[in-house]
Amino acid sequence: MTTENAYDLLLKGGTLLDPASERHEEADVGVTAGAIAAVGVGLSEEGAGRVIDVSGCYVTPGLIDFHVHSYWGVNPFGFDADPLCLSTGVTTAVDAGSAGPVNFLGFKKLVAEVAKTRMLAFVSLAQHGVWTTPGELEDLRFADPDGSAATVNENPDVAVGIKVRLSRRIVGENGREALRLAIVAGEASKSPVMVHVGNTIISMEEILNTLRPGDIVTHCYTPQAPSVVDENGKVLDAALRAKERGVIFDVAHAGGHFDFDLVRSAMQQGLLPDIISSDIHGLLLSRPNPVKDMPTTMSKFLPLGLSLDEIIAASTTNPAKAIGWQDRLGSIESGRAADLAVLEVIEGAVTFQDSVGKELASDQRIAARWTVRAGLVYEGAG
Template sequence: MTHDLVLTGGRVIDPDSGLDRVTDLAFADGCVAAIGDGLDGADMRDVSGALVVPGLIDLHTHVYWGGTSLSVEADDYARRCAATTLVDTGSAGPGNFPGFRAHVMAPAEVRILSFLHISFAGIYAFSPTVMVGESLDMRLMASKDVVAVARDNPDTVVGIKVRVGRNTSGPNGIAPLDLALEAADRCGLPVMAHIDLAPPTYAEVCEKLRPGDVLTHCFRPFPNGPVDAAGAVHDAALRARDRGVLFDIGHGMGAFSWESARAAMAAGFMPDTISSDVHVLCIDGPAWDLLRTMTKLMALGMSLEQVIAAATLTPARAMRRDDLGRLAVGGVGEASVIAVEDGPVELEDVLGETVAYDRSLRARGMVIGGRFVEAAGQRP
């Protein structure tokens, strides 16, 4: 049988099935058609020496380009890191989601999903010159509107986003999180909670979250990081993980510290999901992209297989999207082709500390809708 596209010679890794070997992956009619040796296709792509994995999912991005000041262009970013699904986390709220869907999601080559912001206008004032936390004004907390829009857009809205902390909710403290949790409960969706400086504390936010909710910026710097002065992970975080709360990297410009990460990892506290929190102030460092963030977690001791699962299968499950994050015959016709390149790299955190590492993950291309898309525009 001749397929539309065959990726041949690559190391195919699928965390869901446990497949990990050099073999071929074929696509036809926009779906995965076959996995095995000696497959034939109209478009034969030799990817020897590369990894072929389920379509990478960046669970925390900002891609409402042209609609919000913090967002980057989705397709350009996706080609840079071979991500086939970008999850925008709160750039849009219920007041401007229709524009996001019509003008960014619909024409994009890459899949874009949304954690819809509890704030009516989303994250509306985020730039080098203007920085206003949207949760500072409780009048913007649009509970009824966010439930209505989420219910009307179940194909694209996968959760509710909220930002709390000194910089984002100020004197309102944890109250916006309470409203987001109530709204999410109404529409049966998870919450993704941002945390910055206290108040509220890391522990207070952890105590509020339900099974399936996501705490992003989980390795943020001191103060208000994941560990205490003795290097022990906060009890509230351990309790949250035990009841099914997910911990996400969400690197960004201010939320990944080598010090916090080393302490948490030494205590056996690994992230569940790896994401970039890419936006205009971190796409050219310190976050760069999803693959650079995955490389940092490898430098901390996570295995290649673990970082792949944390950017494919686990984020898919976090969004309750069983069709994503896996390679299965008859399933969605997506894959990411990446390589582990040997050579020194300097990996920076948000505080300026750099760690030298001897390899890095780089994009080679991706399959979207059963069609191969070349990588482009990669970081230095």
């Protein structure tokens, strides 16, 4: 028997946590035809296709992992994103430059159009995308600002900005010119530039002072000098000024860019993360690693001093805003695609690892119980 106005899916009895609307309160969420149909207390179960009791859990916007490498089988960093994302609350994954202008349509057709996870991408300044060895811009003839900008302009459904990596082993002596060309591409595509820092030849001050409001420093807490702190551990004035100007600080943990002591110190001095992301990639997942997944990365900020609401904002509405997709992503609102995460804060002793061999004890962690992507339900890894 079906009832008119019955929901296909009803998440019942949970705590709605939607930073975009500043709601943190008991509420059910009803889903119909892949979209959010209603949000409120005591929604009717009558005729519902499926009711999930989410009491004790938080219902949040689907998580946005703002830095992954998901061009599996083509780019050397690629991994198959769906199994990990959909078991960990991640409904949108943003690829950080796996494709450049020459192979972007492959990413769109083979990854974005096929994956169940929503896939967006920064387009590499390098025509073939980020690479392992040799680094993608050791030879600047591979830089293609016009092509990268055109790719963003022609693919607004998937491409969200320009990616450039500035580490010495990636660009050799070309850091300054690579950054300049990336900004040229960002200007030509009216889109943000995501800049990978850590072990750069040019100084962090120069990088930060070059970035425009809305550009993104990814690996913002890297311990690979030059970092956002000086040799005495003091946060650079340039970093605090950049944040004031609207430059966005993105965690992108990865295997080498997260040091608990540096993060804690930088946060105490006012340099909070705007976006929490994992930088999960295939080479990382092929070995034991400290990142694991998005909920683990988010959990580390509980003992580091962020509130749960701040952590969810940095994993939902903030990344949505950074790419100008806040009208579609990162909030729970009737009429929007039903992209949701059902998360639980699990009490109990747990130890986290960073990228430099340090450990951090916590008495809580965030776990994914269910992921809802376009109305379909996936079991969480817990």
